[in-house]
Amino acid sequence: MRMRNLMTLALAACAIGLAAARAAEDNQAFEKIERGRYLAVLGDCVGCHTAPGGKPFAGGAALETPFGALVGPNITPDVATGIGAWSESDLWRAMHEGIARTGARLYPAMPYPAYTKVTREDVSAIWAYLRTLEPVHNEVQSNQLVFPFNVRRPATSAWDLINFKPGVFQSDPAKSDVWNRGAYLVEGLGHCGTCHTPKNITGGDRGGEALQGALLQDWYAPDLTADPRMGIGNWSTEDIVRYLKTGANSFDIASGPMAEAVENSTSHMTDADLLAIATYLKDRAPRSANTAIALAHDDTRMVAGKAIYEDRCAACHISSGAGVPTLFPRLAQAPLVQSTDPTSLIRVVLIGSRAAATSAAPTAPAMPSFGWNLSDTEIADVLTYVRNTWGNAASAVQSTDVTTLRGRVSR
């Protein structure tokens, strides 16, 4: 703390002019700053704006997109490399309209299509909090896209015309306050759709398919609608709250990018907000044509897959596919297992994955890698078996899909 105070003093000394310009700011508005801190947790700002092992909010986590990498910039109040020279209006414009202080369009990796729903009052609180952070000098090359995507985006872009509608969240008077709070969080700061909503060819949300599951960074973010097979229709409100709070419930354990979201954001949310999110999610209509028929158990792929499952998987996930709550994920009638897109399944079998660790559930069990001792066909077969047994029904996994993903994840 002492070091930080010295740095703050030093900064204050050499930035008198700047400080004078902000004389109107109340920098000890405790209630507002504290609320801003919590809102920054809800938005998981730290997730993109902190490098692994780096200082919080000082930038540096790369988001891989099909068009190249985007790196979360430094949002500490450092004048040279952060947002020290910004005003509150600049932040509002960035979050609400997706336009940076320079006037350039942000890339939607900054989820302004969701953040636009955040109220001015909440943005103001986030701003008040960000102003209190230690200014960290850390130059971040934010735009690492490939040509032509790295060219500065004009303030009015075709992408935004197609994909972006600015506007603060409007509550639905027909729904409860809890539902509306949940909607505000899920659609706004929580930006759940950034990962979980299917994208069109330009990377924008596909209209009418909100939260129905999407592929991002070689993970499939599952369907969050009430779909009983692929979504969370069979989860109770309490199950959803427990998952978001601890990273695990009797159905599933958070892993991959969701583990980060749980660790950084949802596990620190209030029970009231988690309940609101769960209430809203339970009310999401499933996709319409949702049928699948399980493959016959004597299909050759199923026979081969069963043998591999009993040998390699059953010790932890149990022959019945029941798993062990909070330790080994349940496979029987599990939404992610039956997802249309099996990418996450292939991925965890190929290279393994570690679960989220939270104070309430610190175990952080991990799936070991099987990529080194199962062939692409064996992985396809065992996943086909898992996706079509114990009441599960989903398309067979193709060994070519395993081959492709193996090439990508082992790069």
Place this chain on the structure above:
Amino acid sequence: MARKLPATDVVIVGLGWTGSILAHELTGAGLNVVAIERGPWRDTATDFPTTYAPDELRYRVRHDLFLRPEQLTMTFRNNANQTALPIRSWGSFMPPNGVGGGGVHWNAETWRFLPSDFELRTHLVQRYGEKFLPEDMTIQDWGITYDDLEPHYDKFEYLCGTSGKAGNIKGRIQAGGNPFEGARSREYPTPPQKQPYGPTLFAQAAQEMGYKPFPQPSGNLSQAYTNPLGVTLGPCTYCGFCEWFGCGNYSKASPQTTILPALIRRPNFEARTQCEVLKINLDKSGKRASGVTYVDTSGNEWEQPADLVLLCAFQLFNVHLLLISGIGQPYDPRAGEGVIGRNYSYQVTSSVDAFFDDKIFNPFIASGSIGMCIDEFNGDNFDHGPHGFVGGGYMGAVQTNGRPIQTARTPQATPRWGAEWKKAVAKSYLSSYEAVTHGGCNSYRDAYFDRDPTYTDRLGRKLMRVTFDFHENELKMSTYLTDRLAEVVQKMGPRQLEKHPRRGHYDVTVYQTTHTCGGAIMGVEPKTSALNRYLQSWDVANLFVMGATAFPQNPGYNPTDTVGALAYWAADAIVNHYLKSPGPLVQI
């Protein structure tokens, strides 16, 4: 020259069971703790995943998880008339290395000692008289009682999720449990593991003979369990790759599966792995530890100052570090004086092999600690008067493994190789059974550690010299226990039965157990013990020494439950007494 680091509140040498327990308790009390571990960080899914953990060649035959003797070893001799030579390949015991220590590769047999074990000399002298004990037997009381330790046994077992059946809850004998055990405050956290055919038959035979068989308490869990720290363990799959192996199923209690996930979340905890502590530093007075000096893999030496030094390495290395740091008076066997190196004890195991024609035992359905045991012949549970020895052990059918390379039991008359041998192995694999005794080992004046006069390690530190042999008392005990065991096994109806009591000299090249004990023992007075009843050094009050190092002699049980309980007992004393008034907790 070592570079000096900023001071910390506590430095822990070794991050195994005791280091993890102490780190958790002391970070919980608000102290900054740095743990320095000689070996690597180890994690279930990364270091012993199910995909390759059950590799008998790699782990059992080639000792993958253990300390490499090239890094540090010790010299050995049977008696003072011999010249000790360095152990260059581990044999009779397997020194652990790395985060989790022996907790990674133990069998997880989780026994409490008997109440009389803690007051052994007083108890035996009272019952049999001073003259009944051999003149050179140096057994002592521990300075604590079973009742002192009971809450801490309980805490360790509930940390581990131990699977078992209580035999005595608050003085009330429980059917199906061990009626000889000390009173427990409550039932085991999880029910016993399922018993395979062999232990089931053994228990029937024992019951018919009037004994009281009970399931061996197991740290390989019968069902999933979430401990008080919020860490979850899975159910054991009975794969039989426990001792020598890490458990890939999260079902064997270890620091990794019980404490470390909670500990590493604490901002006031830090672990430095692949860093070997060279010595404990003392200040000018020689009465206070100032910290430790360690070396990293680049050969850089670092000094870590600390207010409190906790020696939590494996038993052998705790004694070695005390000897080379010049703490406490080294033991002199001729005078019988001095305390560092005093009372080395081990374990005296034996077996009975039985060959059947009509039974299939499926030995591969195994866990390091399933089995049915009897305790009629342990400790002083029976009258030793007519037998001319003291001590005992538990015995039973303990089905630890049926691994493919080394499970090759054949009747003694079988050729040692060739077609006949192969035929006999194939015939016996499923239809033979080995039952075991697990006998205690008393301490003697001529069983001890000191600094080797000749051999040094790569850094010029003197190696520790081990001088040890079995004594007549223990060999008599082993014969007696093996005979009693054979009577039960005979009742199981084998075609042929072979007894293998422990005989002759101790052989350091053949695996027996890793239950090496003593060398810096706890006791009631500084003349005959290195540590007081709180495991605090009599000589250096801000130094505590954990582990089986403190056992004055080794009872007829596996040591880990008591090692864990003593760690909680010491942690309690540090947090509730020492920190309030740093200094000796026992005034002489």
